[in-house]
Amino acid sequence: MAMSLRVFAVSLCVASSLACAKEPGDEGTVGETGTGDTEDLPEGEPARGIHITEVEANQGTAILIGRDGEWVGAEGRNAYMIRDRDTLIRLQHTVDEGWVPREIAGVLHLIDADGNELPPRSRTFMVEGPSDPRKINTEFYFSILADEAKPGLSYWVELVEVSDVDVSGLDEGVNVTPEDFALIGYEQTPLEMKVMLVPIEYTYIDPATTVVLDDADLQQIEDDLLQNNPLQSVSFEIHETYTYDNQLTDLGQLLSPMSALRANEGAAPNVYYHALVDVRGPAVNMVAGIAQLTGDDKSSGTSRVAATVWYKPNDAVPTGSTGTIVHEVGHNQGLSHVYCPNASTPAAGPDPNYPHDGGKIGVYGFGIRNFHLYTPNAAHDYMTYCGNAWVSDWTWNKTYQRIRTLTAWDYEGAPATTPGPQVPLLVGTLLPSGNEDWWVMMGPAPAPDELSVEQRIELRGGGELLDELPTSLSLLSDHETVVVTAPLPEDIELDGLDGIRRVDWRGEGREVELDALHLGPRVRAR
Numbered sequence: 001m002a003m004s005l006r007v008f009a010v011s012l013c014v015a016s017s018l019a020c021a022k023e024p025g026d027e028g029t030v031g032e033t034g035t036g037d038t039e040d041l042p043e044g045e046p047a048r049g050i051h052i053t054e055v056e057a058n059q060g061t062a063i064l065i066g067r068d069g070e071w072v073g074a075e076g077r078n079a080y081m082i083r084d085r086d087t088l089i090r091l092q093h094t095v096d097e098g099w100v101p102r103e104i105a106g107v108l109h110l111i112d113a114d115g116n117e118l119p120p121r122s123r124t125f126m127v128e129g130p131s132d133p134r135k136i137n138t139e140f141y142f143s144i145l146a147d148e149a150k151p152g153l154s155y156w157v158e159l160v161e162v163s164d165v166d167v168s169g170l171d172e173g174v175n176v177t178p179e180d181f182a183l184i185g186y187e188q189t190p191l192e193m194k195v196m197l198v199p200i201e202y203t204y205i206d207p208a209t210t211v212v213l214d215d216a217d218l219q220q221i222e223d224d225l226l227q228n229n230p231l232q233s234v235s236f237e238i239h240e241t242y243t244y245d246n247q248l249t250d251l252g253q254l255l256s257p258m259s260a261l262r263a264n265e266g267a268a269p270n271v272y273y274h275a276l277v278d279v280r281g282p283a284v285n286m287v288a289g290i291a292q293l294t295g296d297d298k299s300s301g302t303s304r305v306a307a308t309v310w311y312k313p314n315d316a317v318p319t320g321s322t323g324t325i326v327h328e329v330g331h332n333q334g335l336s337h338v339y340c341p342n343a344s345t346p347a348a349g350p351d352p353n354y355p356h357d358g359g360k361i362g363v364y365g366f367g368i369r370n371f372h373l374y375t376p377n378a379a380h381d382y383m384t385y386c387g388n389a390w391v392s393d394w395t396w397n398k399t400y401q402r403i404r405t406l407t408a409w410d411y412e413g414a415p416a417t418t419p420g421p422q423v424p425l426l427v428g429t430l431l432p433s434g435n436e437d438w439w440v441m442m443g444p445a446p447a448p449d450e451l452s453v454e455q456r457i458e459l460r461g462g463g464e465l466l467d468e469l470p471t472s473l474s475l476l477s478d479h480e481t482v483v484v485t486a487p488l489p490e491d492i493e494l495d496g497l498d499g500i501r502r503v504d505w506r507g508e509g510r511e512v513e514l515d516a517l518h519l520g521p522r523v524r525a526r
Contacts, residue, residue, distance in 0.1 A: 041120055042105035047159035049099055049170030050127065052177045054092040055157060057184060058366040059085050060227055061393040065155070069174040071182035078363065079393040080400050083186040084232040086368040087149050090141035091157060094130045096171055101128045102163040106140030111181050113152025124162060133364060134375055144184075146232075151188050154181040191231050191400070192407045194270060195329070197221075198239040198258065200277040204247045209278035211310045213238060216317055223369040224322045225329065228382055228391040230400045248277070250431040251284040251307050252481040255292060258305035260441035260520030263422065269301030270406035272332050274325060276310040282320070283309055285433070286345075289324040291331035291477045296405045302443045303474065304332050323389055326382055331477040333402040335383050335395065343385035348479030351383075354394060359384040361392040421445075424488040424523065426457060426469070428502065428512070432480040436502075438512050440494065441520030445487040446472035457486045458501040458509070466497075494519075 055066030063079050064072045081087075089108055104127045110118040121142045131139045140159070159175040161167060199211035218236065225234050242261065244254065254275045262273045282288055291306035306328040312318045337347035340359030356362035359381050365374030367390075380386035381395055391399075422442045429437040451470040459467045469486040476483065484502065500512040 041107060042122055042124060042160050042162045044105070044161040046175040047104050047161050047173060048167045048175070049096040049173055050104065050159055051094045051096075051174040052091055052157065052159065053094055053174075055155075055177050056088075056090050056092070056364070057081060058088045058090065058364065059368060060230065060365060060391055061361070061396045062364040062366070063185075063393075065182075065184055066157070066177040069177050069179070071178035074185060077185065079396050080187055080230060081185045082191060082230045082232065083149055083151055083188065084146050085149055086146050087144040087184075088141060088366050088368075089144060089155070089157075090136070090139050091177075092131045092133055092139065093127075093159075095127070096173070098170070099127075099129060100165055100167060100170070101126060102161075102165045102167075103127070105160045105162045106142075107158050107160060108142040109156045109158070109181070110144070110148070111154045112148075112150060118148060134373070136373055149184075149186055151186045153184050153186060155184050156181045189404050190407050190411065191403045192233050192235065192410070193225065193229065193231055193329075193403060194235045194237075194268070194272065195225070196237045196239055196262070196267065196271055196273045198261070198273060198275045199241050200254070200275055201241045201243045202248065202277055202279065203243060203245040205280065209280065210241055211276045211278050213276075217312075217322075220317050220319060220322045221325055223367075224319075224326050227367045227369050228326050229329075230396055230403060242275070244277070246437075248279060248284050249433055249435060250429075250481065251277075251287045251290045251309065252429050252431060252476050252478070253437045254307040255290065255305050255476070255483070256427050256429050256437065256439045256441070257518070257520070258307065259302045259427065259443065260439060262305065263302050263441060263443040264521035267301065268409070269298040269304070270409050271301075271304065272329055273305045274329070275305075275307040276321075277307065278310050278312075281309070282311045287478065288321075289328040289477075290481070291328040292474060292483070293331050293336070293477060294334060296334065296402055298409065299444055299447065306332055323382070327389075328477065330383050330395070330399070333399050335398060337385070337477075338381045338383040338392075338395075340380050340384035340386035345385050347383075347385045348477075349475075354381070354392075356381070356392060356394065359386055361390050363393050365390040365392075423490060424492060426486045426488050426500070428484040430482040430484060432478070436510070436512070437518075438500075438516070439518045439520055440488070440523050442522050446485055454505045455484050456503050457484075458499075458503060459492075459497060460499045460501070461497050463498065 054064055057063050057065045059082055061079050063077050103124055105122050105124040107120055107122045109120050123140050157177050201210040222234055258273045258275050289308040292303040294300040294303040308321055308324045310321050336349050336351040338354045338359045339350035360377050361379045361381055362376050374390040379388045379390040381392040382389040423445045425441055425443050427439045450472040453470050455471045457469040471484045471486040474483045501509045503509040
């Protein structure tokens with residue numbers, strides 16, 4: 001099967017930056033008013049009776065870079081700042097008793113690593129009282145575009161009087177933060193993601209269905225992955241259609257063929273293979289997506305596979321399905337579920353270390369593509385099963401570590417470890433329904449310390465036991481489906497076998513139906 005029909009390299013687009021947003025609204029989107037460069041800076045005395053309490057940088061999750069007039073350094077920050085990524089800067093303020101409502105101008109000054117001053121940007125509006133962090137139109141906010149967001153960039157903000165109102169009786173206030181230019185704190189690290197989208201032609205149903213991705217679909221997938229992950233870019237490849245003609249009773253059945261496909265194509269270990277299937281409904285047996293939980297080494301490459309039910313009722317943009325893709329890629333990045341008490345379905349295997357109550361995101365979130373503001377106590381981490389899903393600062397930091405590791409493999413200083421040679425593998429998917437799906441495929445052998453006899457494979461031929469094989473076990477993201485992998489002898493002749501039997505730790509066995517055994521690419525019966 002050829003690799004791909006089309007290649008899409010997508011990254012942050014300045015034309016889609018904050019300065020192109022819609023008008024602001026309560027608890028909603030950031031608008032273009034006052035976010036761009038200004039030729040004529042507001043002139044006036046420092047604002048009085050108003051106090052800057054916080055300066056927040058937000059590329060997806062809120063990070064305080066200023067508090068009460070002081071710079072907040074690395075030791076006081078909750079998450080990483082990503083270079084080459086659009087950034088919202090917003091201020092929170094309080095006002096003194098006896099505040100006189102009037103227009104105030106806020107100005108963001110920037111200096112790059114070489115000492116060059118970037119065009120300042122300002123926002124002027126009628127300040128009625130203290131800011132409300134839930135309502136963007138009560139705040140001073142500004143944009144830093146992706147091509148400006150570089151390591152070494154420093155900032156300084158000020159509030160300036162621009163009205164004719166006599167404010168001499170008001171206190172001086174905290175009208176600058178910090179006292180002098182200080183680093184925003186963008187990291188040097190390159191952070192990239194590579195995804196192979198595999199449209200499935202599902203021929204078991206009549207008429208057959210084939211997932212066809214249009215530009216709007218791809219844009220939505222890009223936006224959701226990019227906004228919810230600490231990334232500079234997402235690179236997509238659209239694979240040729242993969243035909244699947246067996247009945248899908250469990251979505252996990254698609255993961256073994258995806259592992260075989262990526263192994264056969266020699267995919268780089270940092271590429272995520274993601275199957276998309278149309279079953280004329282939102283789920284398979286109440287499951288909309290499933291994935292392998294993978295480690296951060298190259299040998300785990302064949303496990304970087306997932307599947308999502310692609311559901312487009314009335315040909316609408318499938319935001320539900322793209323949200324599922326984000327969730328399942330999260331599993332491929334090693335994330336477990338996050339507990340949410342209001343979920344209609346309990347999440348299996350929630351991470352006990354998640355720090356925010358109720359699966360909430362804990363800090364403000366912001367979409368660099370949809371320009372939407374997500375509140376700490378209304379939005380839920382995307383690894384929950386609750387709605388209004390967004391990335392928390394905790395998940396942001398965990399995926400940062402994984403993305404940094406995988407991206408490094410494309411640059412100098414990549415880890416020396418490489419996948420082992422391709423060997424024949426017997427791979428079984430033990431489904432929650434009690435059914436089993438078995439493949440013989442080529443791939444790297446599990447490490448010796450991953451093998452055990454908790455599940456073992458018996459090979460029989462000529463009426464006798466030929467071999468007993470240890471296996472490695474992995475649990476899929478539903479915490480019910482088990483994948484059993486056994487390295488086969490390289491000289492194995494499948495046609496010469498009388499039977500294959502899986503035996504568990506209790507000694508209970510189950511025959512593998514030889515007639516139902518799937519052969520992956522580059523595998524022959526003899």
